[in-house]
Structures are given as structure tokens and as C-alpha cells.
Amino acid sequence: MTGPRPGSRVVVVGGGVIGLSIAYHLAEAGVDTTLLERGTLGSGASRATADVVRSYFAGNPVSSALAVRSLDAYHAFPSRPGTELPLRQVGYLVLFTEQEQVEAFEADLPAQRAAGVDVALISAEEAREHNPLIGDAPLRGAAYSPQAYISDTTAIVTAYARAAEKAGAFLRTGCPVTAIDTRAGRVLTDDGDIGADAIICAAGAWSSSLVRSAGVDLPLTEPIEQELLTTDPLPPGTPDVPVTLHAASGLLIRLRGDRLLIGMGYPGPDREAWRRQVAERLAATYPSLAGLALHTAVTGLRDASPDKTAFIGHQPGPPAFLYATGFSGHGLCNAPAAGELVRDLYLDRDPGFDVTALAMSPRRAG
Incomplete structure (x- = not known):
């Protein structure tokens, strides 16, 4: 140019x-x-x-309101600005392992609903129906929002x-x-x-x-380096699952092709120790995936408030x-x-x- x-x-x-x-x-x-x-x-x-484009940001109804408005715009992309976008609806599941997390969700719910977010508290059994990979670790419940999509x-x-x-x-x-x-x-x-x-x-x-x-x-x-990981190919027959967040650890997973894409906070200076923590949390939350090798998918700098x-x-x-x-x-x-x-x-x-x-x-x- x-x-x-x-x-x-x-x-x-x-x-x-x-x-x-x-x-x-x-x-x-x-x-x-x-x-x-x-x-x-x-x-x-x-x-x-x-x-992932989604509307629910726990404890942050302002970001949720921006996301609801943005999600409407993404749905309207074919007419404005005029481009077809991939938007595959998968839902967003947040796993609660502590009663305090459930109470915080309930306190936040009116503000989230006022922001236009479709989200509800569901039982541990319902959470496992949405994501059959979840193991037997005790759950206090989960939040589920259908307003989550895989895009590009x-x-x-x-x-x-x-x-x-x-x-x-x-x-x-x-x-x-x-x-x-x-x-x-x-x-x-x-x-x-x-x-x-x-x-x-x-x-x-x-x-x-x-x-x-x-x-x-x-x-x-200061700029924070984000890293997302990916697994080796998943076992045959692995079910499709929502984007799922383990609230206590920040472990976030979604399917990408025949692999998982994984995030969990920021690596910090000891990247190998962080990857071990991710592998341990992945195995504890999804026992059938224990032992899958993890590889760097992408890195990038991120701002934060x-x-x-x-x-x-x-x-x-x-x-x-x-x-x-x-x-x-x-x-x-x-x-x-x-x-x-x-x-x-x-x-x-x-x-x-x-x-x-x-x-x-x-x-x-x-």
C-alpha cells in the first residue's frame, strides 16, 4: 500500500x-x-x-450486554457488512464445584437477564447430559447458555x-x-x-x-501472552460438547475437528509447569482424555483491565x-x-x- x-x-x-x-x-x-x-x-x-462468540460473562453483565449486541450483529453479517460467517451453535457450559460459585451465579442472574443473556442454573446431571466427557468429580451444578457459537x-x-x-x-x-x-x-x-x-x-x-x-x-x-493448546486426535466416538469452562481452574475446552482446543489462564514464566497443570486439570475433569498429549496451538499478546x-x-x-x-x-x-x-x-x-x-x-x- x-x-x-x-x-x-x-x-x-x-x-x-x-x-x-x-x-x-x-x-x-x-x-x-x-x-x-x-x-x-x-x-x-x-x-x-x-x-468462540458467546453472550454470558459471569459476574460481568456489562461485557455480557456488549456481547449480546455483538452477537446480534454477527447474525446479521450476511446483510451488513455483507459476508457469510460460520456460526455453529454449541452452547456454553460453566461447571461449579463450590457452593459459593452457585450463590454468586444466582446473585448475578438478574443483571445477566437484564443484559439480554439467556442463561440458567442446571443440575450436575443435566451438565453431564450436555457434556458426557465430565467425570465423576462432585459438581454443585452448572450454568448453561445456548448463546455460544463457533465462528472464525x-x-x-x-x-x-x-x-x-x-x-x-x-x-x-x-x-x-x-x-x-x-x-x-x-x-x-x-x-x-x-x-x-x-x-x-x-x-x-x-x-x-x-x-x-x-x-x-x-x-x-502490561501485555500478557495468551497460549491455547491442542490435543492429539481424540478417541473415536468422542461426542460433540459445548464450550465448557471449569469455573474453579479456568480450564476452557472446545472441540476443533478431531481434537480439543484448550485454554487455562496465562502461562506465566514457567510454561512447562503451566502445561503440566493444564494436563492434570484436564485429566481430573475429563478422565477419558487423560494421557492425551498437549501441543501449542497459538499464542498472542492480550490487553486487560x-x-x-x-x-x-x-x-x-x-x-x-x-x-x-x-x-x-x-x-x-x-x-x-x-x-x-x-x-x-x-x-x-x-x-x-x-x-x-x-x-x-x-x-x-x-
Whole structure:
């Protein structure tokens, strides 16, 4: 691609699924938009997902509300932006091994229902009907939501990128942004400065230093490396199962072809010890799978906020500065709604959502 157009009205920093959703929604609304991505499109957190889109985020009804809105948008993808997406409904199952987890679910349920989430408490027996791989370890019950689908993150990234370009957005890859100067309305890159009437930071794991350079203090963590594992081929006859989370350990599994895709927190400095912990938890929860070898499926850097809810906000200008970051692994599930909200904040339109819940506040400072 050629260099960026000077003086673009809006510059979006970050070419993952969040930044591309923002660029698409702005360009669709007629806004002159340039997007800058340090690597290739979708090369950060967007490449280290389990390809799951769901609506239920336990204890986090704000993220759930964003996900419900986003799930509606994913279902509408064939008409807008105009791409067929794979969406295979599998459901989402959360296993509770402690009574406190059940009580927390029940306390959270009214807010989840108000957010539009279809989720219910089911018995241990019903949980095993949904996922026959679960062993005999005692369960106190489970949460089950049918609103969970296997999709394709690469297809979503590609669809947003093509639709954004078709709507007039300019996408530039291989262009790391080093700082944001909101006083001058400039985005600083290794290839020179770019002027803008508004700058939007959606840089994922690289957002922390960029928002600070823009004069905004968000309590983002340093970049965290996410790793997903995959198993050897599963035994013949292994049943199809929902995306399943073991609440106490964070072990998350889903079927991918004839293997399992597995996540469990973050590896930390001792990766081998973490993999042993994953193998032990997998064997304890799903005894028939004990002994299956685990291999790295994908890795990627991820951003995070203290309460695992995205920061989406607007600092009026000129030049205006907006941010959408800290998605804490929820980015794929929140991306369509995030793009709509940032567009509406920029255009000073009613977003149909309480964006104050996403803004920085003392409560969210960690």
C-alpha cells in the first residue's frame, strides 16, 4: 500500500478485530478514516482466540450486554457488512464445584437477564447430559447458555477489513505507532507524523503506553501472552460438547475437528509447569482424555483491565481522542458493539448503551 493520506479526519490505531470494527463503522457512516497497524491485520490478540462468540460473562453483565449486541450483529453479517460467517451453535457450559460459585451465579442472574443473556442454573446431571466427557468429580451444578457459537476470527477480521476499504477507509499495515500527541493532533510513527481531527486507540496489548502518551491514565496491565493448546486426535466416538469452562481452574475446552482446543489462564514464566497443570486439570475433569498429549496451538499478546471490562471512552477535542481497549479476552465477543459505540461517540450520537459503565472511574482503577 502507499503512504497514509495526510490530514485524515480520523486515525484508528490498531488493526485487530476491535480496530477494524471501528474503522468499518466510521467509514460506513461517511467518516474519512485511516487505520494503522504495526504488523499484519489481526496479528495480535485477534489471532489467539478460540473462535468462540458467546453472550454470558459471569459476574460481568456489562461485557455480557456488549456481547449480546455483538452477537446480534454477527447474525446479521450476511446483510451488513455483507459476508457469510460460520456460526455453529454449541452452547456454553460453566461447571461449579463450590457452593459459593452457585450463590454468586444466582446473585448475578438478574443483571445477566437484564443484559439480554439467556442463561440458567442446571443440575450436575443435566451438565453431564450436555457434556458426557465430565467425570465423576462432585459438581454443585452448572450454568448453561445456548448463546455460544463457533465462528472464525480470521473470517471476521477479513470481512471487516474488506468492508472498511469498500466504504472508503484506508488500511495501512507494517506501521507501528510510537506515540499519540493529542495537543497537536498528531500520530507519531516511524515513517513520519500523521495529522488527524480525531485519534482512536484500539491497539490492544500496545495500548497502555499509547494512551499515556495521549494524556489519559488507564490502569491497563502490561501485555500478557495468551497460549491455547491442542490435543492429539481424540478417541473415536468422542461426542460433540459445548464450550465448557471449569469455573474453579479456568480450564476452557472446545472441540476443533478431531481434537480439543484448550485454554487455562496465562502461562506465566514457567510454561512447562503451566502445561503440566493444564494436563492434570484436564485429566481430573475429563478422565477419558487423560494421557492425551498437549501441543501449542497459538499464542498472542492480550490487553486487560482490572475488572475485565473494556475501557471505551471519549475525550473531546479538537483534536478528539477516543479509546477502546482492555477487552481482557472478550474482544471477539464485543467487537461489533465496540465499533458501533466508538462511531456514535465520535459522531455525538446516542449509542443506545450506558457508556459511562465503560469509562474510567475510581471504581475501575483496580
